[in-house]
Amino acid sequence: MERCLQLAALAAKSDVPVVLLGETGTGKTLLAHAIHNSSTRAGRPFIAFNASAISDTLLESQLFGHERGAFTGAQQTVKGKFELADSGTLFLDEISEMSPLAQVKILRVLEYGEFERLGSERLLTSNARIMCASNCSLRERVRQGKFREDLYQRLNGLTLLIPPLRERLEELPALIAAELKAASVKEGKNITAIHPQAMEKLLRHEWPGNLRELSHTVRTMTLFCNGSVVLPEHVIFPPDLEPDRANSNASKSAAPLPVNNQELDPDIDLTLEGA
Structure with missing residues (x-):
């Protein structure tokens, strides 16, 4: 765990993307929040989003927002997570479970810093720092063809492996x-x-x-x-x-x-x- 905290301290001094790997319940969100609070973005929003078990349409609405009337039930304009996290940190939990379509849309934002709300053609920008978490190896998901290689390379600035509690009994x-x-x-x-x-x-x-x-x-x-x-x-x-x-x-x-x-x-x- 000491090595993990040393790497986390380095991550706090930089804006590189961070991947947090560890079993469920090891404290990935807690560590991501700690990195954010120790960084130069500490005064800006920390927005967490769980990417698992969510439809593509709902995920797109949640991440990028939507305009009023964009779909049935969209009674008002809503900002998405990327917009809310502008100048702060966007933490994408369980990113390994994202659908192929969602991965493409995330990759576009990471490459160009641009996106549109659902129901709008107006380009919006976000310079949110990206941190993500997974309870399985993203590299292994790439080998299995379940995760995009180019998205993995974009996200994999610094990888922190959080050991399970049974290996930290001291x-x-x-x-x-x-x-x-x-x-x-x-x-x-x-x-x-x-x-x-x-x-x-x-x-x-x-x-x-x-x-x-x-x-x-x-x-x-x-x-x-x-x-x-x-x-x-x-x-x-x-x-x-x-x-x-x-x-x-x-x-x-x-x-x-x-x-x-x-x-x-x-x-x-x-x-x-x-x-």
């Missing part, structure tokens, strides 16, 4: 502590520590849902915890993902681990200033 205590602090404030709780057995249960989990699953799990255990210490029974996973409790060697009498312990809760650098 970060778990800090991430858990940070999530727990935030969840405690949100739920009006005063949770100050995690029992060692509860922490071990969290550390033995493989986290197939990555950061998204971690956030949901911590939020749930915060709801179940009515005292100041998170206990093992407060840590709940879906039945098919429960770790083997028989392997737990933690002492039931062990002292709870404080949430505000520096070892558990270092500053998490989301602004990339320390990368």
Whole structure:
């Protein structure tokens, strides 16, 4: 993850297109937002758009906007994402799922910086910086004939691979502590520590849902915890993902681990200033 953050810091100093690769829930949108907030475009819009499971017509309307009367139900003129992101950043999530027609239209904007709203022939321009994300290799999609080579080359200025949480287990205590602090404030709780057995249960989990699953799990255990210490029974996973409790060697009498312990809760650098 350290290498990924170093590359993200370089990306923040430039306007090169960025491709973020990683499994679902690894924090691709969060990292893209952090790059934007650390760049010279920080004061401009960050517009996110999920490109998966959307028809070509709707995608075109969403990305480029439409004029009133352009299609049935178009009762007013609407700006598209490229227009809204002008001088800022446009983040295209799940870009590998875009249809061939949508890929052609995106390529045109990247090549010429021009587009038209649906129902209009007037050319509009946008100098939005493009960042995109995928949970699969774009190069592999090109080999499969499912993604345009020329679009891939346009987008592939800098590629960042975000490792899954199961490969970053050393970060778990800090991430858990940070999530727990935030969840405690949100739920009006005063949770100050995690029992060692509860922490071990969290550390033995493989986290197939990555950061998204971690956030949901911590939020749930915060709801179940009515005292100041998170206990093992407060840590709940879906039945098919429960770790083997028989392997737990933690002492039931062990002292709870404080949430505000520096070892558990270092500053998490989301602004990339320390990368």
